[in-house]
Amino acid sequence: MEPRSWLLPSTPVPAALRAVTPWAWWLPGVDGALSWLSERSLHQGMRIALAGANTPACAALLQAAPLRGITTVLINRRLSRAEQLGQLQRSACSAVLAAPGSALDEAAGVAVHQLPDAFQPAAAIPQPTPLDDAQAALVVYSSGTTGPAKAVRLSLGALRLAAAAAVERLQLRSDDEWLGCLPLDHIGGASLVYRAGLCGYALCLLERFDAVAADRLLDAGTTGISVVPTMLHRLVAGRAGRPFAPRLRILLTGGGPLARDLALHARALGLPPLETYGLTEAASQVCTPERDRPVAPGSCGRPLPGMQVRIRREDGTACAPGERGTIEICSPALFAGYEEGGRLTIPHPHGAWFATSDLGSLDADGQLSVHGRRDEVIISGGEKIDPAEVEEVLERHPAISEAGVHGVADAHWGQAVAALLVPGGERPDDSELSAWMAQALSGFKRPRSWRWVDRLPRTATGKLQRHRLAGWEG
Numbered sequence: 001m002e003p004r005s006w007l008l009p010s011t012p013v014p015a016a017l018r019a020v021t022p023w024a025w026w027l028p029g030v031d032g033a034l035s036w037l038s039e040r041s042l043h044q045g046m047r048i049a050l051a052g053a054n055t056p057a058c059a060a061l062l063q064a065a066p067l068r069g070i071t072t073v074l075i076n077r078r079l080s081r082a083e084q085l086g087q088l089q090r091s092a093c094s095a096v097l098a099a100p101g102s103a104l105d106e107a108a109g110v111a112v113h114q115l116p117d118a119f120q121p122a123a124a125i126p127q128p129t130p131l132d133d134a135q136a137a138l139v140v141y142s143s144g145t146t147g148p149a150k151a152v153r154l155s156l157g158a159l160r161l162a163a164a165a166a167v168e169r170l171q172l173r174s175d176d177e178w179l180g181c182l183p184l185d186h187i188g189g190a191s192l193v194y195r196a197g198l199c200g201y202a203l204c205l206l207e208r209f210d211a212v213a214a215d216r217l218l219d220a221g222t223t224g225i226s227v228v229p230t231m232l233h234r235l236v237a238g239r240a241g242r243p244f245a246p247r248l249r250i251l252l253t254g255g256g257p258l259a260r261d262l263a264l265h266a267r268a269l270g271l272p273p274l275e276t277y278g279l280t281e282a283a284s285q286v287c288t289p290e291r292d293r294p295v296a297p298g299s300c301g302r303p304l305p306g307m308q309v310r311i312r313r314e315d316g317t318a319c320a321p322g323e324r325g326t327i328e329i330c331s332p333a334l335f336a337g338y339e340e341g342g343r344l345t346i347p348h349p350h351g352a353w354f355a356t357s358d359l360g361s362l363d364a365d366g367q368l369s370v371h372g373r374r375d376e377v378i379i380s381g382g383e384k385i386d387p388a389e390v391e392e393v394l395e396r397h398p399a400i401s402e403a404g405v406h407g408v409a410d411a412h413w414g415q416a417v418a419a420l421l422v423p424g425g426e427r428p429d430d431s432e433l434s435a436w437m438a439q440a441l442s443g444f445k446r447p448r449s450w451r452w453v454d455r456l457p458r459t460a461t462g463k464l465q466r467h468r469l470a471g472w473e474g
Contacts, residue, residue, distance in 0.1 A: 003207035005217060006056050006118075010174070010200040020128045021067055022160045023197030025174070029060035032119030037061075037068050038126040040113055042095060044069030047139075047342060049088050049110075050185070051075040053099040054207050056118040058184050061097065062193045066137040066156050069129035073139040074185040075104065076149075078460040087141060090151060092342030133157030139339065140187050142280045152280045153336045153344065154187075162283035162333040163194035165304040169288050170224070170250055174200035179217050179225040181206040186461050188226060188254060191284035211238045224250035228462035229258050230402075232273065236265045243270040250291070254278055255461045257370065257388045259395055260297065275300050277327075277370050281335040281354060282307070287368045299367040307331045311362050312355070319361065324371055327360040328353045359386075376466050378407035380415045383444045387466065390417060390447070393440050397433070399425040404456045405447065406469040419447040420456060420469055427452060 010025035018024070042048060048065070050072050052058035065072045073091040075084050081103040088096065088107060095111045098104050106112060137156040141149040166172070172195060180203050182189035196203050201224075204217055209227075211234035218225065218235075225248070227235065232253055244251075251266065254276040266273045277300035278285040287309065289301030303309045308330040311319040319325040330353045337347035348354060359371040371386050378385040387405035394403035401424030410416040428436070437446050457468040 002213050003210050005207065005213065006205045007177075007202060008056055008059060008196075008205055009202040010196050012200070014125070017125070017128060020131065022131060022156060023063060025197055025200035027056070027059055027063055027193065027196055027203060029056055029119035029121075030064045031122040031125045033057070033060040033064035034067060034126050034128070035122035035124070036119055037064065037070070040095075042068065042070060042113075044129045046095070047071045047073060047091065047093045049073045049075050049091055049093040049096045049104070051077065051084065051096055051098045051102040051104040052115070052184055053077060053101070054180070054184050054189070054205055055099060055115075056205065057115045058099060059180075059193050059203065059205060060119055061115075062138075062184065062190055063197050066131070066135070066159075067128040068126075069131075069135060071136045071139060073151075074141070074190065076141055076185050076460060077102065077183065087149075090340060091139065131156060133160070134336075136336065138190065140185075140190070140280050151339045153339045154283050155336050158283045158333045158335065159191075159194050160198070161306060161331075162285070163191065163198050165306050165333065166191065166285050166288070167195055167199045169285075169290065169304050170252075171291065172199040172201055172224070176201035176223045177204055177221055178202070179204045179206065179214065179222045181209040181214055181231065182226055182228075183208075183460050187280045187284050188278075188461055192226065211235055215239060218248055219245045221245075221247055223247055224252070226252045226254065228255035229253055229262060230458070230462040232258075232266060233262055236262065236269065239269060241269070246270075250274065252276055252288070254285070255463045257372075257392065258298075259392045261396060263297075277358075277360075277368055279356065279358075281348075281356075282329060282331060283333050283335070286329055286331075289367075296363060296365075296367055296369070299363070299369050301368070302366045303329075303368070306333060309360075309362065309366075309368055310353070311360055321364045322361055324359055324361045326374055327356045327358045327368070327370070329356065330354065373466075376406075378405075378415050378417055380407070380410070380413045380417065380444050385417060385445050387417075390419070390441065390445050393445075394419060394421065394437075394447075396440070397428075397436060399423060399428050399433075402456055404464055404466065404469045404472075406466055408449070408470065410448075416448040417445060418470075419450040420453050420472060421450055422455060423452060 138154045251273045258275045277287040287300040289295040311325040337344040390405045391403040402422035404420040407415040457465040
């Protein structure tokens with residue numbers, strides 16, 4: 001069944017409330033959400049868990065809850081019930097707002113409020129709580145690509161500044177229409193709501209990603225869309241050479257490396273994708289190409305306004321242009337820290353640099369290229385191997401639709417390269433594939449073993465969970 005979609009036009013915030021809200025625009029239902037929260041005595045200082053979905057009500061709540069002084073903890077709806085309950089127990093929330101069909105329609109010891117799909121307009125809007133940029137507005141569990149998800153606390157100021165930087169870089173306007181098919185319980189989806197509050201674009205919300213539904217909406221007036229590479233692959237394949245509609249002007253990709261062949265295929269349809277680099281701790285985007293500035297192939301462009309990026313060696317010294325090292329970022333839009341049980345356990349001081357787990361390099365023009373995660377680099381016989389680079393080469397084989405590469409212990413080399421492969425056609429026999437790899441990859445980068453699987457382990461936003469590859473049976 002094709003997923004539902006809603007077109008949510010933004011409207012200016014009532015003049016009487018503009019001085020006490022961070023938003024200049026409201027999505028439909030924000031006034032109703034404020035009234036709904038007030039009627040249930042959900043107020044300043046409370047922490048509530050949003051076990052939501054991609055519905056108008058959940059989008060409205062993301063804008064409304066901070067206006068009540070409420071901290072919203074996003075529960076990943078794609079997790080099992082046991083895993084969702086685990087996140088809830090870690091969050092120290094006093095109430096759950098559950099979307100229809102949520103696994104947390106009941107939770108022992110915590111009040112559960114059932115959400116409608118959409119809020120009705122309010123007869124009277126409760127007076128918003130006086131706001132403070134430092135107030136804890138959102139807690140998002142990181143994607144968990146390399147281990148258990150961390151609870152990332154984001155202040156209202158961080159969300160507002162990150163949204164403003166994206167609006168400026170992408171030149172977003174009130175007459176834009178953004179297709180939201182990323183889940184609202186991740187920062188990539190939630191950030192679309194906050195940008196609407198600043199620039200006033202219409203948000204076309206898709207209940208879940210579906211290539212056919214997204215393709216139809218792209219032809220119906222969409223001007224921008226955010227996708228992960230797996231989504232883009234399905235969109236490009238589904239269009240079968242049919243160009244994108246002329247009104248579509250921004251195609252953002254994130255959540256993982258964009259294969260060069262896929263970027264070329266999208267460009268051939270009339271719109272080069274803008275490959276972004278971002279993370280939950282930065283409230284979404286860190287680097288995004290400027291649409292009117294040439295960008296190096298494979299680059300994520302320069303830092304957004306207010307973002308600083310530097311590359312450091314293991315000894316802490318600065319890397320030269322083009323040299324790979326650890327990506328570090330500094331910005332007022334960075335998170336307040338990691339929390340547990342509602343308390344900050346690893347605070348991030350305001351104005352401090354944050355060392356990511358990602359490897360990257362900056363060119364002489366300040367454009368960032370990302371080379372995978374520091375803790376995922378395979379070292380075989382003293383040679384460092386980027387798994388994403390090997391995956392991109394493997395996916396050029398016509399019989400391989402997806403590849404996941406990881407390191408395995410090897411008595412002689414220390415580590416050897418192994419791969420999980422998802423077929424994209426008739427599987428070649430091992431000798432044929434081995435011969436092809438010998439032509440396509442350097443000897444030390446070549447997988448010494450591989451297995452065929454139906455699918456790869458991924459997060460809700462499509463990021464490859466490399467730490468699960470070794471024992472994956474999918």
